[in-house]
Amino acid sequence: MLIQLALTGILAALVPLAVVWTSSDRNKYRKLIWVTLFLTFDLIMFGAFTRLTDSGLGCPDWPGCYGHADPVQAHAHISAAEAAMPSGPVTVKKAWIEMIHRYLAMGVGVLIVSIALVAWRNWLRSARADGRFSPLLPSLLLALVCLQGAFGAWTVTLKLQPIIVTTHxxxxxxxLAMLAWLAARQSEHAPVAAYAHALRVPAGAALMLLGVQIALGGWVSTNYAALACLDFPLCHGTAIPEMDFANGFSLWRHLGRTASGEFLSFPALTAIHWTHRTFAFVVVALVGWLAHKAIRMAGLQNAARWLLAAIVMQLATGLATIFLKWPLVLAVAHNGGAALLLLLLVMLNYKVRMPAQMASDRSPIHLSAA
Incomplete structure (x- = not known):
């Protein structure tokens, strides 16, 4: 089974690798990073789809499915589980969603291994003077993807425990953020205004606050608290509803339970939802202000416009999710919007920390190794 899964991961990576190696881009290392970034974004979107369709336990073991490498071989076990509990966590459809998510993750893992190998090869051979080929960040990416795989396993074996799923x-x-930074480091950039360094602190603060908001959003999703408040801007008809923060934000507990094993109360779910909703206004205000400032600076206008569009889209999908009672398409789009905001803020942070003359001095690097 493990050999079959390993071969599946390699096969999943072959198409993007072929796209990279046959492309006309002479800097194929850069191309590899951008392709991996794109597929990692797709993987995050599909991971959200997996979670929101309750497919996280579609195969209740790991890394395979009932000890097999694919749902076809495990069809008898899956069908028996579905027949015993038709609306349960294991169905043929959910098993396929879960395993496709795992296959995509393995493919991305192979691509990150490739990035690390190419980085080390070029660093050791001839590119040590060029910081763009430092193997430090690719090596950290490799370590992080291994850790991510471990949390993927624990997500299944610990039965969707909220803190594990949120950490995953x-x-x-x-x-995604590290790949975005690595991609920015490989790319050519228009010269940035010399006074753009004034945005370093607010840009860094916006990135950190977005990280907090994403964690809160993950906590909402993994605790199924998205519909805890169905009105807006109030919640249950009041600005500050009845809430149970102690149990709602108790981290080490089973899904739907308190730390003591009792069922999680509705006020606890309300506390989770209300906190995410309220903190969103802080993030929207800071990101909106940051984009407003950046749009006036040379070299940052395009990034700022994209950032404004993304924050408006994210606010719209969040509100629509409440009023339309959590349709799947909008819920997945809201998750994707968070990932897009993160990517754009990482790029903006890179630009405001980039020396003004760097972009004009850069020239493409031709790597026979890549």
Missing amino acids: LLLGLSL
Whole structure:
């Protein structure tokens, strides 16, 4: 089974690798990073779809499915579980969603291994003077993807324990952020205004606050608290409803239970939802202000416009999710919007920390190794 799964991961990576190696881009290392970034974003979106369709336990073991490498071989076990509990966590459809998510994750893992190998090869051979080929960040990416795999396993074996699922989400987004920084480091940039350094602190603060908000959003999703408040801007008809923060934000507990094993109360779910909703206004205000400032600075206008569009879209999908009672498409889009905001803020942070003359001095690097 393990050999079959390993071969599946390699096969999942072959198409993007072929796209990279046959492309006309002479800097194929850069191309590899951008392709991996794109697929990591897709993986995060599909991970959200997996979670929101309750497919996280579609195969209740790990890394395979009932000891097999794919749902076809495990069809008898899956069908028996579905027949015993038709609306339960194991169905044929959910098993396929879960295993496709795992296959995509393995493919991304192979691509990150490739990035690390190419980085080390070029660093050791001839590119040590060029910081863009430092193997430090690719090596950290490799370590992080291994940790992410471990949390993926614990997500299943610990039966969707909220803190494990939320950490799994945050590690996936950390991979995206690190890949975005690595991609920015490889790319050419328009010269940035010399006074753009004034945005370093607010840009860093916006990135950190977005990270907190994403963690809160993950906590909402993993605790199924998205519909705890169905009105807006009030919650249950009041600005500050009855809430149970102690149990709602007790981290080490089973899904739907308090730390003492009792069922999680509705006020606890309300506390989770209300906190995420309220903190969103802080993030929207800071990101909106940051984009407003950046849009006036040379070299930052495009990033600022994208950032404004993304924050408006994220606010709209969040509100629509409440009023339309959590349709799947909007819920997945809201997760994707958070990932897009993270990616854009990482890029903006890179630009405001980039020396003004760097972009004009850069030229493409031709790597026979890549």
